[in-house]
Amino acid sequence: MKKKPFMKTPSGGLDREAWTTVMIWLTLVSVAMIFLAPIVYLVAASVKTMEDFHRYSFFPPPDRMTLSNFASLFSQVNFSRFLLNSLFVTCTTVTLQLLMASLGGYALACYRFRGQQGLMLMLLVSMMIPAPVMLAPLYELLFHMRLIDTHAGLIIPGLVNVLGVFLFRQAMLNIPADLVHAGRVDGAGEFGIYWHVALPVVRPTIGAFTLIAFMGTWNSFLWPQVVLQSNELFTLPIALNQLVGLYNDDYGALMAGTLLAVLPVVLLFFLLQKEFISGLTEGAVKG
């Protein structure tokens, strides 16, 4: 903590500007430690035995650490089933969202057609509509479609991602018209141009959108809570909410489950980190 931050000062010593930077740095580090404490707690709690749980605030000594919490998740509850359910529902949703959003964004960015302005306006307004307004009629609709308590009932209504359409439109506006035109001259079909010309150009947006869409579906709670009834179909958020009641005192297992549930998102973030930050803020900063 006493380490001095690296500073490029013209005079070599620490002038007033530099001291301000040191103070700012120390403030940031303190706030960062507060932000990280719950995460460290989560990791620590998942490797503590039940009797050590209250004895150590964070990590126990290494020889007292255990993986039994993880083992009990897989032996006592059907955790692997919930994990697979979540992975299946999320990957299917994200892939289809990606296709539809990028196709829609391409249509809006690289073509001029009748009804375009009206469509854009309608999509913009629809982004301000709180999703719970549709909860009751959606339930009714899926009931009549006999999709209640199925994964399809979870996936299909979640396929529309309006934000995604705008992200892709924004990115694809930068595609030079000449490039599209050249594709046509070469005899490529309209879909071929989208697939071979437009998509490769917007790779960062694909990365960013994949992460945003993944997180949105992975963490989805309200809709699955309404649609799913059978235990064996549960996704992780629904399953863990039940475990809170089930594992009354076995906090270790609950925290191990929470940690495992978060891990896929973290892994994906590290894979797509660069695209994510640029893709996320691009639309907002330019718009």
Added chain:
Amino acid sequence: MKLNDPKIAPYVFLTPFAVIFSVFIAWPLFRSLLLSFTITSGPGAQVFVGTANYRFLLQDPDFWIAVRNTFTFVFFSLVIQVPLSLGLAMFLNRKGLWMRNALRFAFFSPHLMGLVFASILFTLLFAPRFGLVNEGLHAVTGGHWSMDTRWLSDARRVMPALVMVNLWLYVGYSMIYFLAALQGVDPQLYEAARVDGAGPFARFWNVTIPGIRHVLIFVVVISTIGGFQLFELPWLLLNNTPGPEKSGLTIVMYLYQNGFVSGDLGYASAIGWTLLLLVFCVSALQLKLSGSLRKESMA
């Protein structure tokens, strides 16, 4: 008709999206307006009752508790979140800062946990006797803060607890937006202001704020729309209840309880449309206010 015609292609490309949008967004939205004028017991059994749901809603004390809680949550979340995340972003944007990327990741990392899993984690962190929140406050206050402080079972502390978790999740997220916006402000503007003798506060008000205005409005509006939909956080933190004295009851939670616990989809839809109107009014007000912000800072 050739699908490959550039005049036809955009319609073809938009078709899958448009179909799903019409069936699962536009139609349910329209349908919920119709439903809100009926009383239902589960899907299928409906009686038209005119505006009775809305009239009942306006006299329903629980609904007003939910409205008050939701507004309190949105207000305090915004008032703390926006300055805090902007402040952190400005600090992080400072030249020659050591470990900038690591710090940025530290602030952002809670967002990766997601609302649901963070709520489950915080049920433990808020626990009396051994919870990390009490432990931290106990240490910082030199032992004055009681370890027995109840957060989630004390009606007075439920709202502060909700705001705290929300800050933990979203401060780093809005900070990313602000950081990107700050990096887009032309440094020469700061130099020019400095030459004109503008102090740090004047530079902040006349250069920084106009420079990041779009992002500022964006963050405020999306945080407001998100805040009005508060449900998972209290529902999971408070063990699937509205909490002591309904201190954690929100509009969406009330909608969920009426529609899917009591089974009255009509009343739930009336709550939904009221929520929709509230969100539109507040967002419109914010956009109007931000318009006057521009005039002031340009003058």
